[in-house]
Every structure is written in C-alpha cells, then in structure tokens.
Amino acid sequence: MLSASFILDPAFTIAPVSRRTFGSFVEHMGRCVYTGIYEPSHPTADADGFRAxxxxxTRELGVSVVRYPGGNFVSGYRWEDGIGPVADRPVRRDLAWHSLETNEIGIDEFMRWAGKAGVEVMYAVNLGTRGxxxxxxxxxxxxxxxxxxLARLRQANGHPEPYGVTMFCLGNELDGPWQTGHKTAHEYGRLAVExxxxxxxxxxxxELxxxxxxxxxxxxxxxxxxxxxxxxxxxxDYISAHAYYEPHDGDLGSFLASAVDMDHFVTSVAATADSVGARLKSDKKLKIxxxxxxxxYQSAFHAQQATGWEVAPRVIEDSYNVVDAVVVGSLLISLLRHSDRVTAACLAQLVNVIAPIRTEPDGPAWRQTIFHPFALTSRLARGEVLRVxxxxxxxxxxxxxxVPVLDAVATHDAGSGEVTVFVVNRHLTESLDLAVSLAGFPAGLRxxxxxxxxxxxxxxVxxxxDPDRVVPRAAKDAEVTDGVLRAALPPASWTAVRLTTG
Incomplete structure (x- = not known):
C-alpha cells in the first residue's frame, strides 16, 4: 500500500470558505429549463409549473448561487421577450444551440424559481448582439x-419589490469565435468598461x-x-474562468489529475490580473x-450534428461514471485551495445538460455520480480553508x-471546532494509507x-x-488515534472526513 501524510494547523489559513464556490448554472440550452426545472404537466409540478x-x-445539492440565462445562449438573448403574458411572448431562434426558444420561462419566472430553491442569481447580460x-x-x-x-412594468408583471440582484456577468465567452457577437479583446474591453x-x-x-x-x-x-x-x-470586481475536462484516448491517469490544470489556470489568471494591477498602481486585488x-465529453458533442430547430432538444446529456465523480471532487478541492482568489464558481449545468441532476419528462429525477461529492463538499466545507x-x-x-497521488484540502470552523478533510487518491490500482497530524488542534477530535x-x-453510472448504483459509502476505517487521523483510501476515490469535538 502507498502512503501519504500532511500536517494541519489552524494557524495556517488560506481564506474563508466562500459559499458562492458552490454555485451552479442554468442556461436555456437543451432540457435544462424545459422538462428540467420546469414542466407544468409533471406529477410533482407546483402551481408555477416547477418540478418539486x-x-x-437542488436544495440537497447545496447550491448557493445560479448563473443565468447563459452561457452561449445569452449572446443572442432579448430579455424583454420573456416578460409579460406568456401567450404574447415571441418564439425566437437560438443560434448558439440551433434550437427554438419559446420564452415561456423568463426573468420573473426564473427569479420565482430561484426564491423557491433558496439560491442567489448571478445574472449575465448580453454583450454579444447588444450593449x-x-x-x-x-x-x-x-x-x-x-x-x-421598467420598475412599473415589473410591478405590473406581478413583482412589486425589486429582485435585488447584485452580481452581473458582462457577457459570456466573447473571446470565442463560436460566440454570437465574438469580439477582439480591445472591442470587448471597451464595451465592458462602458x-x-x-x-x-x-x-x-x-459586483461585476x-x-x-x-x-x-x-x-x-x-x-x-x-x-x-x-x-x-x-x-x-471579477474576471471569469471556464474549464471543462474529459479523458483523452482512455487516459484515466491524466484525467484524474485534471485539477493540476485547474490549479495552473487559476494561478495564471491571478498572476496576469496582479500584473495589470501593478502597472495601473491599483491597490485592488481582483477576484476570479x-x-x-x-x-x-466535448469530443462526443462536437461529433454531433444539429438536427433542426427544435424546442428543448436533448443536448449533451452526459451520463457520469465513478471516475467523473472523483474528478469533480478533485476540482472542488482545487477551487477551495484557491479560496483567496476564487470566491465564486458555477458547476455547469444544473439539470440534464452536463449536469448532476437528470430528469425524464413525466418521469423521475435522479442524482448522477457527480452530485455526491458536490453535495457533501457544500455541506461540510465551513469556516477557513487550511493550507495543506x-x-x-x-x-x-x-x-x-x-503528479502527486494524493490531492487534499481541509477546512476548519473555529466556532464549532470542526475540521473537515477532503482527499482524492488518484492512483488507478493502488490504495493509499493516509495519515493527517492534528497536533495543532486541541486534543479530543474524533x-x-x-x-x-x-x-x-x-x-x-x-x-x-438504478439511481443509487453509485453512492458514497461510510469510510468505516477512518479514525483518530493519538492526534493523527488515519484512513485507507481506495484506488480512484474521493473521501471526506468530518472531525468533531463533540
């Protein structure tokens, strides 16, 4: 058996855990909205047509903030199409995903859904075809x-009070040639600052x-x-970053190390931002x-051909396996590790479209494998992120x-005294014997x-x-002895251990 170790000390902190790290993303793409969050004919639908x-x-997943309405979709979106009487709303072409948008769900409906889900909305404005x-x-x-x-129009549409959205994305992926309204950096920068x-x-x-x-x-x-x-x-206040990962040519070893790329991405963006800030003699530290x-699995998606102008077609409904879930757990470790700069993040997307939640029309909803590390990390990560x-x-x-076999991060909640350790064993065939010294903490953690x-x-999958084929299991061998947490990590695994004083 391989072995790994690290020392935890409450004095060595990185930054507070940001609840916005556990965000998600709802785009008018495929079946994310229609037959995803919204299906009036579904047996569980509430009075507003939302699937209960x-x-x-969504609540179980622990989502804190949801980016909306896109994504590539937003670069051709006319927000006013989605307000007022539904029967009067126009059907529009969506060039991003070669589908039809009915506008049955618009701002007011989505804000109502967000209130029920208990999530903050990060709203993206169209700087592709608009300004x-x-x-x-x-x-x-x-x-x-x-x-x-426009305030009176909102009130006439049934919402007397303002929604109070505080975080806005100034467009989406306008560096990409695929984006409707693609721009050079100078063109985009001028429009964004205006x-x-x-x-x-x-x-x-x-917050912009x-x-x-x-x-x-x-x-x-x-x-x-x-x-x-x-x-x-x-x-x-922020510069955005986007990254998607998949195994190439069956190379699971590199795939399990995807967080190495995410770490490099974050440090590179932070270094670039700091360089600009230094040249501008600014005291501000930009966030990511x-x-x-x-x-x-973008390679499979790119092989698909558009079939025509459909409403809510089945698009990139990837089925996630065990390795995918371990990678998602490792990417969450990376995001937490960089909590001094990354204070908002969105798992894309929430339902059906490369999502932790899957549904069938008039049928069930279930948790994909990637649901579990996200939900547990969101629930257990509290307080300060500790340096590992x-x-x-x-x-x-x-x-x-x-690449190190072990990927790890930890959090400490000073109020409760709890410590949570999140670890991944990247090795495909070997177990990993983990020892974590807790010498910096008071005795009695268990x-x-x-x-x-x-x-x-x-x-x-x-x-x-079979919705529970892959679920987290209790790690019964994890224990604290003489101030050391010990656990045996199976090959290609993600593990979370919460230590308590109670």
Missing amino acids: DVLAL VQEALDVQEYLNQPDRTH TARAMRSAEPGL VACGSSSSAMPTFAAWEAEVLELTYDAV SFDEWNVW EARSPGYETARFGT VGESWTLADDDLYA NTAA
Missing part, C-alpha cells in the same frame, strides 16, 4: 424600486464580472485577460469567478508529467462522519432504473 423533485434535489442600453434596461427591471417605466460604468452609475454596489478566456487552451489565453483588464480593471466548470502541504508518492501522466466514493467498476 428537481427543487428538492450598454440593454444592460441598463435589464438592471432597471430587476432592481429599480419604483416610479420608472457597460460597467453605466451600471455602477445607476447602482454603485454591484468581466469575461476571461473560455479555456486555458485558447490561443489568446492570458493575452486576452491582460488587454481586457487594462481597460476594465478599476470598473469590475470560475463560473463554468465540469466534466464534459502533503507528502505523497507521485505517478506519471501523459499530460502533466509526475470522526463525526466519513464518506468515500469509489467502486470496483470505474465506469458504473446511475440511471433512472
């Missing part, structure tokens, strides 16, 4: 208390997110961030909104060279609960017929 089973799973005025209009509709035309200044003039307390690169593989990566931030640095991330410097054996990967997600069949 999906709402319950400053449209951004101001949607902001006014959402947030203006009264007396103006929009940001105008929105702040109307409402100074907003500038578009970063749509992936670190983009040829303009880092150069895009540098040029955009030269123009927007003082007007925005990692507002799209997940496992996505692990001693771990390495293994060779085709993409990243030698295991309150422990969970491991692993399976002899790395490709096992959950389905409508």
